[in-house]
Amino acid sequence: VPLRLQIFTHVRGAGRAARADITRALGVSAGSVTPAVAELIAMGLLREVEEPARDPGRDGARGRPPVALEVVPGTRPVVGVKLGADRHTAVLTDLSGAMLAEAALPASAGRRPAARLLDETAALIDRLLAAAGRPACDLAGLGLGLAGLVDHHAGRVAWSPLLTEREVDLRAFAEARFGLPVQIDNDANLLTLAELWFGAGRATSDFVVVTIEQGVGMGLVLGGRLMRGTRGMGMELGHTKVALDGALCRCGRRGCLEAYVADYALAREAATALALDRPLPPAQALEALFAAARAGDGAAREIFDRARRYLALGLSNVVQIFDPALIILSGERMRYDYLCAEAVIAEMAALGLPQGRPPARVEVHAWGDLAWARGAAALALAAVTEALLG
Amino acid sequence: VPLRLQIFTHVRGAGRAARADITRALGVSAGSVTPAVAELIAMGLLREVEEPARDPGRDGARGRPPVALEVVPGTRPVVGVKLGADRHTAVLTDLSGAMLAEAALPASAGRRPAARLLDETAALIDRLLAAAGRPACDLAGLGLGLAGLVDHHAGRVAWSPLLTEREVDLRAFAEARFGLPVQIDNDANLLTLAELWFGAGRATSDFVVVTIEQGVGMGLVLGGRLMRGTRGMGMELGHTKVALDGALCRCGRRGCLEAYVADYALAREAATALALDRPLPPAQALEALFAAARAGDGAAREIFDRARRYLALGLSNVVQIFDPALIILSGERMRYDYLCAEAVIAEMAALGLPQGRPPARVEVHAWGDLAWARGAAALALAAVTEALLG
Numbered sequence: 001v002p003l004r005l006q007i008f009t010h011v012r013g014a015g016r017a018a019r020a021d022i023t024r025a026l027g028v029s030a031g032s033v034t035p036a037v038a039e040l041i042a043m044g045l046l047r048e049v050e051e052p053a054r055d056p057g058r059d060g061a062r063g064r065p066p067v068a069l070e071v072v073p074g075t076r077p078v079v080g081v082k083l084g085a086d087r088h089t090a091v092l093t094d095l096s097g098a099m100l101a102e103a104a105l106p107a108s109a110g111r112r113p114a115a116r117l118l119d120e121t122a123a124l125i126d127r128l129l130a131a132a133g134r135p136a137c138d139l140a141g142l143g144l145g146l147a148g149l150v151d152h153h154a155g156r157v158a159w160s161p162l163l164t165e166r167e168v169d170l171r172a173f174a175e176a177r178f179g180l181p182v183q184i185d186n187d188a189n190l191l192t193l194a195e196l197w198f199g200a201g202r203a204t205s206d207f208v209v210v211t212i213e214q215g216v217g218m219g220l221v222l223g224g225r226l227m228r229g230t231r232g233m234g235m236e237l238g239h240t241k242v243a244l245d246g247a248l249c250r251c252g253r254r255g256c257l258e259a260y261v262a263d264y265a266l267a268r269e270a271a272t273a274l275a276l277d278r279p280l281p282p283a284q285a286l287e288a289l290f291a292a293a294r295a296g297d298g299a300a301r302e303i304f305d306r307a308r309r310y311l312a313l314g315l316s317n318v319v320q321i322f323d324p325a326l327i328i329l330s331g332e333r334m335r336y337d338y339l340c341a342e343a344v345i346a347e348m349a350a351l352g353l354p355q356g357r358p359p360a361r362v363e364v365h366a367w368g369d370l371a372w373a374r375g376a377a378a379l380a381l382a383a384v385t386e387a388l389l390g
Numbered sequence: 391v392p393l394r395l396q397i398f399t400h401v402r403g404a405g406r407a408a409r410a411d412i413t414r415a416l417g418v419s420a421g422s423v424t425p426a427v428a429e430l431i432a433m434g435l436l437r438e439v440e441e442p443a444r445d446p447g448r449d450g451a452r453g454r455p456p457v458a459l460e461v462v463p464g465t466r467p468v469v470g471v472k473l474g475a476d477r478h479t480a481v482l483t484d485l486s487g488a489m490l491a492e493a494a495l496p497a498s499a500g501r502r503p504a505a506r507l508l509d510e511t512a513a514l515i516d517r518l519l520a521a522a523g524r525p526a527c528d529l530a531g532l533g534l535g536l537a538g539l540v541d542h543h544a545g546r547v548a549w550s551p552l553l554t555e556r557e558v559d560l561r562a563f564a565e566a567r568f569g570l571p572v573q574i575d576n577d578a579n580l581l582t583l584a585e586l587w588f589g590a591g592r593a594t595s596d597f598v599v600v601t602i603e604q605g606v607g608m609g610l611v612l613g614g615r616l617m618r619g620t621r622g623m624g625m626e627l628g629h630t631k632v633a634l635d636g637a638l639c640r641c642g643r644r645g646c647l648e649a650y651v652a653d654y655a656l657a658r659e660a661a662t663a664l665a666l667d668r669p670l671p672p673a674q675a676l677e678a679l680f681a682a683a684r685a686g687d688g689a690a691r692e693i694f695d696r697a698r699r700y701l702a703l704g705l706s707n708v709v710q711i712f713d714p715a716l717i718i719l720s721g722e723r724m725r726y727d728y729l730c731a732e733a734v735i736a737e738m739a740a741l742g743l744p745q746g747r748p749p750a751r752v753e754v755h756a757w758g759d760l761a762w763a764r765g766a767a768a769l770a771l772a773a774v775t776e777a778l779l780g
Contacts, residue, residue, distance in 0.1 A: 104488045127697075149743065159743075218711075234713030239743055243633055251743055255703070315646070319511045321608075322625030322712060353539065353549075353629055353641055 006037040008071075011046060012096055012385075013065040013202075016068040018051065023073065037069065045388070047072045071096035076140040077132075078384055079125055080377025082190060082369055083107070083146040083162055085214055088120060089369035090128045093377045095140070095384065097197055101132035102370060111164045114157075118177050125178070138182065141181045143380035144174060145190035145372060147215060149236070152185045152228055161214065161250070181387065183379045187211065188235065190375030191330050191367070192226055194221025197378040199365065200328060207326040208318055210237065216258050220322065238262070242313055258279065260310035266303055273299035308340060312347035319352055319360050330365045393418065394426045395779040398461075401436060402486055402775075403592075406458040408441065427459065433674055435778070437462045461486035463774045466530040467522075468774055469515055470767025472580060472759055473497070473552055475604050478510060478604035479759035480518045483528060485530070486772065487587055492521035492760060501511060501554045504547075507665040508567050515568070531571045534772035535580035537605060537763060539626075542575045542618055549641070551604065565582065571777065573769045577601065578625065580765030581720050581757070582609025582616055587768040589755065590718055597716040598708055600627065606648050606704065610712065628652070656693055663689035702737035709742055709750050718757045 006026055006231025011017045014025075019037060023030045040046040043300045051068035076095040081088060090102040105124045108116070114125070129136055155171025157163060174182040185193075192209040195201055199296040205224040206288050216238030220227045229235055238258035239251055246255030250264060259265050263286055270276070270285035274292055279285065292300035315327060330340060349359045365371075394414055401407045404415075404581035413420045429547060430436040432615075441458040466485040475499050482490040495514045498506070511534070519526055539549025545561025547553060562570040575583075582599040585591055595614040601607040610617045616743030619625055629641055636645030640654060648720060649655050653676055660666070664682055669675065683689035705717060707728035719731060732753045739749045 201508040225646075229711070229713035234709075234711055235744065236713075240707040240710045241741060242631065244699055244703055253741060253743070309634055313634055317630040317707070319621070319624075320626040320630045321624055323619035323626075351631060352644060353626065353643070 002389060003032060003342055004040055005385065007033065008040055008045060008385065008389055010073050016049065016051065016070045018066055018068045021055055039125065040389075043388070044075060046070065048372075063192055066261065073098065074100065076384060076388075077134065077138055078141040078377055078380035079128060079139060079141065079256040080126060080143045080190075080373045080375065080380060081121055081145070082187060082372035083117065083121065083144065084187075084369065084372075085147070085161065087276050087369070088124050089373040090124045091370060091373040091377050092128050092134070093374070095381060097374075097378065097381060099370075099374070100134075101128055102373070103128040103131055104369065105387040107162075111162060112163050112273065114168045114170060114173055117162060120176060121174070122177070139178075139180055141183070141380035141384040142174065142178055143190075143376035143378070143383075144170070144184045145185050145187045145376040145379070146181060147213075147217075150184055150186040150189075152183070152189070155182075155184055157184070163164055181380075181383060183383045185376075185379055186215025187213075187372055188219045189226060189228065190372050190379065191217075192221060192375070193378040193382075194367070194371045194375030195219075195245070195328060195330075196221055196224070196226060197381075198374060200214075200326065200363070204270055204326055206324060207328060208316060208322060208324045208348065209328045210318065211331040212261065212311065214264070215262050215372050216311075218318070237314060238318065240314065242317075249265075257310060261307045261314070269303050270300075273297070273303055304340075308344050309347055312344050313351060315344070315348045315362075316351035319348070324360050327360050327362045328365050329362060330367060330371075341357050392779060393422060394430055395775065397423065397426050398430055398435060398775065398779055401459050402461050406439065406441065408458045410455055412459075423668060430459075432750025433466055433778070434462055436460065443483065450515065463488065464490065466774060466778075467528055468533065468767055468770035469518060469532040469579075470528060470533045470763045470765065470770060471509065471511055471514060471535070472577060472762035472766055473534065474577075474759065474762075475537070475551065476755060477759070478514050478765040480514045481760060481763040481767050482518050482524070483764070483771065485771060487764075487768065491518055492763070493518040493521055496758065497552075501552060503554050504558045504560060504563055507552060508564060509701075511564070512567070515726060529568075529570055531573070531774040532564065532568055532769035533580075533766035533768070533773075534560070534572060534574045535577045535766040535769070536574075537577050537603075537607070537758050540574055540576040540579075542573070542579070545572075545574055547574070550735075569725045571770075573773045575766075575769055576607065577603075577762055578609045579616060579618065579642065580769065582611060582765070583608075583768040583772075584757070584761045584765030585609075585718060585720075585755070586611055586614070586616060587771075589761075590716065590753070594716055596714060597718060598712055599716045599718045600705060600708065600719055601721040602701070602719065602722040604654070605652050606701075608708070625705060627708065630704065630707065632700055632707075647700060647704040651697045652706070655698055659693050660690075663687070663693055689775045694730075698734050699737055702734050703741060705734070705738045705752075706741035709738070714750050717750050717752045718755050719752060720757060720761075750760070 004268045010025055023033050046069045046109045049066050049070050074094045081090045082255045083214035087104050089104045109301050146162055148158050157168045157170045159166050171182050171184050189209050202209055207221050209219040218235045218237035239256045241255040242257050243255040247259040248254055249256035251258035264282055267282035267285035270289045271279040291298050293304050345362045400415055404466050413423050436459045438457050439460050441456045451496035464484050467482050471480045477494050479494045481492045536550050536552055539548035542555050547560045548556045561572050561574050578601045581601050590597055597611050599609040610623045629646045631644040631645040632647050637649040638644055639646035639649035654672055657672035657675035660679045661669040679690050733751045
């Protein structure tokens with residue numbers, strides 16, 4: 001890794017850093033830091049700021065105030081977009097990751113061709129740039145995230161619930177459409193990147209993020225790096241099998257974890273549990289089921305209980321395989337108490353190996369859509385930084 | 391990584407290498423390689439050998455023959471021990487990994503205190519040294535592998551089917567007993583190390599090893615490194631849950647993969663399937679069951695069929711999580727056709743996500759106990775090399 005990229009990454013992560021801090025943190029000589037910093041300043045990426053003395057009483061108030069470095073605010077903005085089933089969300093951030101603007105648009109229903117999905121993306125970016133008052137030609141990159149089987153390295157979407165086509169070269173399509181460097185990834189990796197750049201990653205370098213929404217996703221960070229499986233995919237926790245010949249999953253197989261805990265899995269049992277004459281649309285079915293459970297309906301309660309137990313089983317499998325120190329449960333779903341996070345955590349501990357290690361710490365981070373979009377921005381930022389300085 | 395360790399590792403891996411090959415492979419200057427090689431020769435670790443000209447016709451037969459480097463045969467021998475339920479196996483290898491001798495002893499039955507297990511280990515090492523005609527004082531290190539929850543980094547065994555105690559500081563006990571640096575690990579990691587050093591690892595740097603014996607184990611190699619889970623344990627594929635409230639596992643929980651595919655899981659259904667008046671010991675029960683299945687007994691066949699389907703399910707979960715390019719099925723069990731590897735592989739492919747990536751390649755490596763012991767030796771070799779040159 002070139003020294004100038006190391007220096008930029010250190011300053012970005014620290015917010016502000018003096019040259020002496022950089023020299024110490026990277027274990028390099030002051031003589032090598034000085035020209036690299038000068039280059040970063042000349043590129044318009046870093047600037048000097050006067051650091052308010054942390055303890056003015058000690059050194060006295062006299063003398064030259066210490067000088068720190070920070071990322072130039074507003075420079076090289078990127079767009080992060082989370083494409084969702086119900087709505088699309090976007091953020092504009094500068095190269096430090098600071099948010100400059102945000103925007104959202106309702107998504108069109110059902111699957112659509114990739115070209116239509118990019119039309120929706122274009123409308124969202126227009127709205128975002130208008131909110132920020134910046135022209136499109138300012139943009140340095142675009143990060144796009146969506147649910148499905150996404151091969152980040154190849155830039156291909158093998159399958160997504162948002163797309164009619166399979167095996168779409170979405171990165172190439174989007175680059176041609178927007179005239180920008182584009183990065184794509186699945187939505188669970190976005191949320192994991194958001195944690196790595198702006199959340200748990202500031203304190204720990206090894207953790208697992210499990211996302212529960214329309215489906216069940218997973219992201220893994222080891223040694224401060226997002227792991228994507230040995231062939232750029234993998235981490236498909238939602239399609240690990242928790243029963244032989246089990247419930248039908250929308251992927252076409254049976255017994256997937258998703259087929260027990262995702263929204264559609266719960267919703268499809270609603271008509272039976274509530275003895276409805278005809279099925280409700282999934283969102284309404286889930287609401288009705290939840291209301292019935294809260295009112296004490298036994299069949300409705302059992303649906304949520306079972307989902308909770310299967311989710312605990314899936315999480316305990318993550319513990320058996322990775323033995324992580326921290327598991328983050330994330331996604332919109334965790335805002336509601338459908339699955340009752342505390343009960344899930346207790347059940348998960350009861351499924352773990354009785355011997356040995358202390359249980360993994362579990363945190364619930366109920367971020368909204370913006371966190372996913374910020375993760376998409378982090379994806380773009382990493383690529384832009386690498387292209388500028390790598 | 392110090393240059394001398396990089397050079398040693400390269401020569402060891404290549405078998406023989408000329409100075410020019412080393413310079414090229416490591417991307418360093420010839421001027422830095424020369425003194426480091428001199429140091430390795432002075433330490434008695436490398437020696438010069440005349441390389442027979444590969445294409446004598448081209449350069450002519452005249453001139454000085456090219457000189458290559460190799461690891462000095464027989465230097466710094468280490469012992470690798472696999473402690474098993476039925477027997478213990480050991481190999482003596484030199485620092486190049488070449489086998490100098492092997493030995494085996496029957497294991498005492500059931501669980502025993504750690505001190506007794508080390509008595510058995512001592513008897514095995516005596517036999518091994520006698521076979522090699524070398525004194526104990528020659529030894530540079532010992533690698534010990536056994537089934538159970540083994541924390542390699544801490545040197546502790548949380549639980550093992552071979553031990554009466556829990557939370558045993560086995561590394562420290564063994565170091566005190568043998569006066570040698572000791573490394574410990576679980577048996578699946580040993581077999582994975584054996585693949586990494588002497589098998590598949592020579593051709594590929596990312597693969598998964600699944601071991602099927604008394605239990606079900608797993609080892610993961612990413613980027614040429616054995617991954618041990620974020621807290622030094624993990625990779626407990628045998629204790630991932632494949633059914634909620636499922637079959638009882640010997641770990642005390644229900645629904646573990648092992649509880650459907652391990653020897654004991656099959657054996658315990660034998661009395662029912664074969665309508666025996668009283669149960670047979672596990673090994674006999676398994677033999678009887680297998681004989682009955684081959685003779686066409688429906689109940690016996692179904693036991694193996696179910697085990698095979700659950701094994702396929704567990705492997706398909708490995709694919710969903712890691713998306714490996716290569717899965718190696720290993721262990722004694724794969725020598726027999728109990729589980730019929732080809733049927734497992736077909737079933738596994740049928741459980742994968744229907745979209746996207748090509749199926750993982752699956753290879754069956756039916757190594758015997760010696761491979762596990764060689765893996766234990768690799769564990770010791772890595773530590774000895776690191777201590778000498780790191």
